[in-house]
Amino acid sequence: MAIDQLRALVAAPGLPAAELPRLITALGRCALSDTRHDAVIAVLDRLRTDPRLTEQTRAEIDVTVALLMARTPGDLANSAEAITAAMKRPPAADDDRRLRGIALLAMPYFGTQTIDECRRWQDVICQRIGRLPPGATRTTLLASILQSRHEIGAPGVDEMIRLLPSEVDPADHNHVQQLARAHCNLGDTYAWTGHYERAREFLRSGVAHAVRAAAPYVRDIGDATAVRLDWLAGDWAGLDRRADALGEANPHSLPIVSEMRLVQGWLALAHADWSRAERCFLATRMSDPDSAVAPVAIAATGGMISLRLDRGDIASASALADSGVALLRHKGVWSWAGDLVPQAVQAYLAAGRPDDARALADEFDAALTTLDAPYPAAALAAARAYLVPDRSTFDSAAGRHRALGLPYHAARLAEHAACQPPVDTDALHRLAQEYERMGAAMAAARCRHLARTAGAAIPSRRGRRGYGNRLSPREAEIAHLLARGHTNREIAETLFISRSTVEQHVANTLRKLGTSRRDLLNSAS
Template structure:
């Protein structure tokens, strides 16, 4: 076990082989049959055979297993004889006298008849022996004879197997597995097999796993579903999807938990540090040593190049004459140590094979081959800078490695590939023999690109190391520290540390006001941590002065950079003056950097709009901001915009497929707290609206709700509201009050009441249901005072809802009706259809209490609205409320029949079943009786053609 992850020696389930297993099981169950299983070393033939044997044994059929060995003993027919030794008891009466020919070979089978006398002709004796094996298999009844690794079989065994396959014994199935690359012409028995009429035949060529299969296998080995797509892609690239190579590589990881969650560049580095599995290395080296010298040289050249290459390039690096090199390449291809990866380009099947060959090279030979590679590649147009840097490094040319690596980083940055640029700069900074000027230059470049990219943990490590590097100039330490703070602010659990680093950086940047101003703009952002708004305002005022000064001086770039932070910060606080500043902001960019800042401005303002209630404007700004960010290469801005888009879609009722999108984005941006926390909030709210309480609680916890100092405040305040609402739905009013109190404490500490819209109505409801009506009225008064001057439409709509809740609790129904109607209208104008429907539901209850029976029909209408959104729990609550009024449910005459399709209620039940809910829990979520749920469950299982709810969870 490492860091909580248990690394299994093999997968507990078979991954990616369902179709192949079905084909083998079906054929083996219909004897006589011949099954051929082909696949390269490590592809999983033995595992598949084991699954087949297990199923055959469960079916009550006998299984005989023989395995050929690479070192052949002088014992013909040995593998078949070895398999027959496992035959066990055979009724003597069923045995033909002919089977006595096997008695000398199988003394374990004491029931065999006495051996017949020799025929005096070796060929006749051999034929009689073959017939005896045939007869014994026929007597054994339903039997599966498995012979593995036939590519190592002796000639006698091949002849015997050909004999048996030509006329399979009745009731017998024969399975032969082999490596196609290890047998001449791909014929495991030396000649083509032609099925006999009346017998079944199936050929299965086992292919490596695809990326998804590698991801599933890794998760099964580690007992976790948190395997990143980037890690799976790199592992697939390294292993070519060979299950054995995947298993061995995963076992060798020093930190499996951290590795499987790493991004692309980090995953590559972690996997490159893993040694080639011993068994795979030995297989590759065995093939290599069997090659002629020239073929080994061409293979070694391919290993040094480490990517597919043309024959001319391989010939030049290997130092061979063209004619000799051609024959050498053909031999390497025949032995399948090299493959044609594309037209006229040759390389290895997977990185592990390349590494195994590379590791056989002596140091001086490796260096010389890398020098040749540099000489051959440096004059190409365009120059392959990354490859040249790597070849220089491995040739011992540190100056060349730095020159080409830095040029490659510059090129990647210009092309917008910031992840590559960051990785190249980090590699260059780790190089030996760097001068102070080299360190300064590379550090500034890394600092410049890091904030726009997505790389996180590795960049933080490099920046921390730079700050303790004596070669870094003191004048640059402030800039590097500022970048470190900006990176830490994106990382879970590091917001407080980020603030400290930024404050230290500002103090050190007295002679560089532009950089210091960037730090001030970050400290002004009110959504970070639990710092009171008064402290943020101090920084906001300073930055506003700097914006004015930059604008007056015509410094458009600096003004736009600061506006991108400060305008959004002001809007978050409900400061209407920010709209005037936004109107003065540039609408076009003159440089790529200005475009990045303009993209930040649009996306940051969109985020503020989504929190304070300008939802339509948020959508427009997101579209323009995302387009600007994508065009200029600002992946971090794109990531934050995508999470804001998910939040805005939640608010505006566009829920179709929203949970899938959110989960995919969390996977993609899992190291960026600003993104993952907002997405987790949305997933929690969606789950709560569907009655999936446990799942909702997990998502709310992932917002860092219990760490307000290291969280994004509006997200956490909304999460407190979500948890409290969920507790109220479960009739846990006391717990809901406690949860609301924690959220209110943070809100009051922070002082940004524009964010109160997701918490205050729930808090007021909790107080009223928990018998604290006066506290609810006091909270309402506080809310009214705090937001009276704020430009925050969402908060004002929530205030109207709070007025309705408090009035309804105190029996002031006319006031409650007016307030809820006002709240509904305000929510609709935002638009916020889910909140509007909830306000309309409260309005209907008040109208009923006030003596308006016509309000009952509103519940059925609202149930349809909630259903349209996907709010299962709310829809069920409205239907329950309608039934509770005693109104007559409209006749079903004229309604559509669902036949074998699931009805809407059955779909709700099916989803809850698949999530593991019991019938009692489903009844509570959907406001149904236990008996009704039982009927729905039976109907769901019947329509989906599954026998149990466990199968439903698997097929979901």
């Protein structure tokens, strides 16, 4: 209600000029903690040319609009232009808002600015933070800069984190909100670099502060990172619905929507829903880095490479590896490489480009020497295992991922280990069961198929006397894939069974469910 009232007030033609700066500041603060960005941007845009405004107020509008645009799909380029416009205006006596705008330029997440460009702006902010007393302004700047400093491996990050207050005046909602933002941002950066327990601790406190400050956008940012963490941890129950809910609650938020589509793409890929996986990965704007959140776009490119490799499209996988690696090298933030480099190495090897695969792994290795990033380090071990494929290298890489609490990643690497000659069919059986517990039907079927082709006796999964009108395990898999729109051919490829066997299972499944194929698909959509 407050944000709607403020929008109406600042747009009123009869409002006294003396009231405009105070109300515009209040509207900006409300908008930055809310989820309705587009309506506020429109109001502030109309006010830019209002003759009643001072240059200081115009600069504040520029920065507020830029901060809102940075969250809005398709507006990243305009966001940078707004910041630049604000910096060209005469300096104000109180330039805290301008500094927050500079902090936006210091973030490597948005658009295609390089790490060197970001470092230049970060130096400006860090110098200012060192001279500021404790208070909302210092907490605001720390919230804007800490995650970037950690991800680029800058020195002194822990000392800067200790500048955050443990508690603030609960009546100062702005300060509480900025503390919430700092904690949620730290949770996000630790989630990318593999400090998962630390990430969850900061997210818990950040979301709690956001609730106290009545800042739904900051709360949802924290919840979105928690969704990504649960994907990594293999806690997939209800995850797709949670991702949908967060996306629907924040339709104009690029960071939230793109991250939720990334997680949904990963889930769809694990569930062998290739068409949905592709739609989700593309929805992250991975094909348009100028309007994407960089780590999300890089991770989505890695997911798409895996998709293409699973489908046998090696040429496309190799081309995607080239584009993803080019973006990674341009940005220069190698702490984001964990979800791309192993996939790119696989694509290069499949395409007969071993020199490119080795060069990428070596470059990744060199970059990690200055980073505190357990997940990228484990990803490097995976990349090295693909380059030197034997049971020990894959087992070692799987162990590193398992130690970080990444069961799906560990299982994929353990599968490669089991497939090294002589094939360990017992391990493949165990992995099939592990995949099934996570809901990764395609991977479970693949493990059984690999064990079968290696000559192992495969436990029967057909319906047996006693199932009656209940679905057998195989029929449950069929129902799951039918509900996701798979054709008989795709089901056969996914479960490594013949088309005629699929047709028989489909008929039995639909009969037991008492439904048609179309109705089953419609009920799931």
